[in-house]
Amino acid sequence: MADNVTPRVRVPRDAAAGETITIKTLISHPMESGQRKDSDGNTIPRSIINRFTCEFNGESVMEMILEPAISTNPFIEFQAIVPESGTFAFTWYDDDGSVYEESKDIAVS
Amino acid sequence: MSFSRRETILMALGAAAATALPMSARAAIEDAIAAFTDGAEMAESGITLTAPEIAENGNTVPIEVSAPGAASIIILAAGNPTPGVATFNFGPLAGAQAASTRMRLAGTQDVVAIAKMEDGSYAQARQEVKVTIGGCGG
């Protein structure tokens, strides 16, 4: 697991039923591309987050497949429909098998 | 920045290799497009790609894609060592078939976004992004 991987997520605290909201996510990760060489000329092995998913109450909002061309500390912004009160679940999948999770509750008034 | 003689020679070789790259890079992106579309025709409207005309730094280039009615959108960079950047697959609770992220570009090149629509059709958008190479930058 890459060191100090910290996910950050911004979701509004509440919304109207059926409202479309904007979600922003940022996770600290070097996203080592596998294209770089160290000072001895050896290729630094690829080590990236390769997949991200967002679900709301178990239903998919979106999935993203990330390639090595995604920048260090991946930032993703997208939109979700909120049909009812519930929980957003965010999951990042690392090349090394690590899984990083974060969740956010939202109240529908 | 300090370079040894050996590194300088290696860089010169690298530059020669880079000159030879476009042909193979072109083939790689054509393959990637074919893998996503199965060779289908692509409309030139229905998808919007927003990227800077000139990126200050190729390490972090903001990009936004939007294609109302898309099931998924793929982003490709024609001039990178490998063309893949990202694929977005939208679920039933997606508020819009749109997303933003930040990508790496190895140099000035075309960025391509292709949407696969719910009805099975395809649409593409293409934009050149110029990447400035630093003069010194410490």
Place this chain on the structure above:
Amino acid sequence: MTMSTLKTAVCGLALLAAPLAASAEELVVNGEIEMITETEPAAHLDGALSTVRSGWTFRTTETKALQMDDFENPAMISVDNGMAAWNTADGAEGKSCADCHGAMEDSMEMVRATYPKWNEEAGEVRNIQMQIDDCRVNQMSAEPYGLDSRPMLAMEAAISSVGRGQVVDVAIDGPAAETWEKGKEIYYTRFGQLDLSCASCHELNYDNYIRADHLSQGQINGFPTYRLKNARLNGTHSRFRGCIRDTRAETYSVGSPEFVALELYVASRGNGLTVEGPAVRN
């Protein structure tokens, strides 16, 4: 022209001018912290600059945007880490920073705007990093972070973040005067095979391009700075090193008395700008 039409004309001009001024790209972070990105030069600059501009004003629209919202600013990950470290006990004394200093937001608000600063007890000018490691070693009996190390930059970024929007006002008189003079001398000394001083690029040629790089005034109110170039926080002294190295010179080392003096002098050139650190730059 009658008096009333003149008035109308003047009013018309004023109305026109207002939106233009507003659109002259103001930096407001999180919609609440208003930054001063351009200001009158301090008297001690003695006319060397006609205006003082934050490095933010030299960047592209996309790079500028990264600093306008803490969620878009990747450096805020490090700020979170620095905040956590502030509240965590470390070292043989079992004390955290917060045990002595309380909440960072309260006790550290003015720190970034006033450092480097004369330390009477030590009899020298110190920057924030020196003060942090002094605290760690002598108050906490903890291992020093090391200058410009990742945990150090995270702590410095956190301390800077709570001082954002404060007007930079480093003292250059009294006991700090000697160090400031030394820093000024270094600023105007030509270094390296390329024979460049700080002033060659950042005073005489700011806003020009050196190949593809848009030269800024080299202000340091945005440090520690998240650079797109290396996608991490960068310290002021490491940045000085990079600049001097690019003149093809042997450089001073991080934490050297020369760089502390230069840091004080360069900070003073930005007196009147606001603390932006951790800023986002190229």
